[in-house]
Structure formats: C-alpha cells, structure tokens
Amino acid sequence: MNGLEFVRSLRERKQWNEEDVSFYFSKESIEGIRLKYIYPPLSENQNDSFKLSGYVANFEEYELYTVVYLLGFFKIFSKNIKVDYRLDAIRFEVEMVNPANEENEKLILQFTFTDNEGYKYIQLTNILIPPFAKFNRLSLMIISLLYLCASDFKYDLWVVGIVNERWLNTLIHHGGIIDPNKHDDIQINGDFWVFKNDTERYNYGLTFKN
Numbered sequence: 280m281n282g283l284e285f286v287r288s289l290r291e292r293k294q295w296n297e298e299d300v301s302f303y304f305s306k307e308s309i310e311g312i313r314l315k316y317i318y319p320p321l322s323e324n325q326n327d328s329f330k331l332s333g334y335v336a337n338f339e340e341y342e343l344y345t346v347v348y349l350l351g352f353f354k355i356f357s358k359n360i361k362v363d364y365r366l367d368a369i370r371f372e373v374e375m376v377n378p379a380n381e382e383n384e385k386l387i388l389q390f391t392f393t394d395n396e397g398y399k400y401i402q403l404t405n406i407l408i409p410p411f412a413k414f415n416r417l418s419l420m421i422i423s424l425l426y427l428c429a430s431d432f433k434y435d436l437w438v439v440g441i442v443n444e445r446w447l448n449t450l451i452h453h454g455g456i457i458d459p460n461k462h463d464d465i466q467i468n469g470d471f472w473v474f475k476n477d478t479e480r481y482n483y484g485l486t487f488k489n
Contacts, residue, residue: 310347332360359383406438
C-alpha cells in the first residue's frame, strides 16, 4: 500500500502484534523526495513486508506523521519494528541483525512532543545505535528526519541530556546550537542533508562490522 493508505490503516483501533505489513512512499511525494536524500536504496518499488508491533491509533496527527516517516526509513534495513507510547513519549525499538553472530540487537529511539504555553518542541531523549551499526550516519539521518517532521508542524527540535562528548560535538559541527543554560542540550535549527549530492548518495552503502 502507499503511504496514505498505510496511515489510514494505523488509525484502526487495534494493537499491532508482530503483524506483517508493507507500504511505500511515491517518489513524487514529499516523503519520497526527502527520504531519497537520506538513504540511497529508496524506490517506489520497495514495498517489502516487515513486522510491526505497538499501538498507535490514538496518536495526534503530527505524531503519526513522524512515526510513518521514521517507519519508512527504518523498514529499509529492519524487518521487525516496535512502536510504543510510554509516558507521553514515542519509543521505537528496531531490531537489527549483527552480521558477526546473526543475533538481533536493538536500535532505540525515544522522543516527546511538548507544547509548553505555546512553545512547541520535540525532545529527543534517547538514541542508541548498536555498536556494529555505528559510524554509518544513522544517527544523523534520524536527526534529519525528526527535524523535517518538527518543522512541518512548527515545532523546534532539541536533543537533550547528551552525555557523549563526541556526539555533542558532532551535532554542533552540523549546526546544532548548545543551550547556554544546559550544556548537555542541543537545538537542531537546520535541515542538514546527510548527502551533499546524488553522486555521494549513490556511492554510499551501509557497512556493518562483522
């Protein structure tokens, strides 16, 4: 099914329980155009099935919009994706196969939408990439997509509670602005693309360590 049909299916009041699902974004859609710049293999024919669990029927429009964008990205390299709503936070658990031992390891992403007296922002509170999958720009791709979704609904994006100095410096290098009052929080205020042009994009490929 296409992206719009998939969104409608997520509106059904049910618990997704390890069900096989599939969807694609049209290459001409804004989602397809944006994802093109995030990861090379995206194509309109990429409609392979994957497993999805979680309950998302009660999400607000902006939350569901963001969830579907991220699903469109994660399904490219994962067959098992869990989406949960925990204490007002959206949490992704994306299973990835470690090529060294064929065991599943999880990519974790957690973020919240907040409207504090008219100031609307997303807080990215947790992003965890399995060690074998690091240094593949995955974190930057995720940040880019979150920023685009936030901007579409007039939300700011903050990466908060950063304890890794290297990650902090990476975000600053890509234009992130450090909070003068909380030096472990970074505001993302630009839609930096991961690939500068089509040549760089086509030459890129995920290379997990084995």
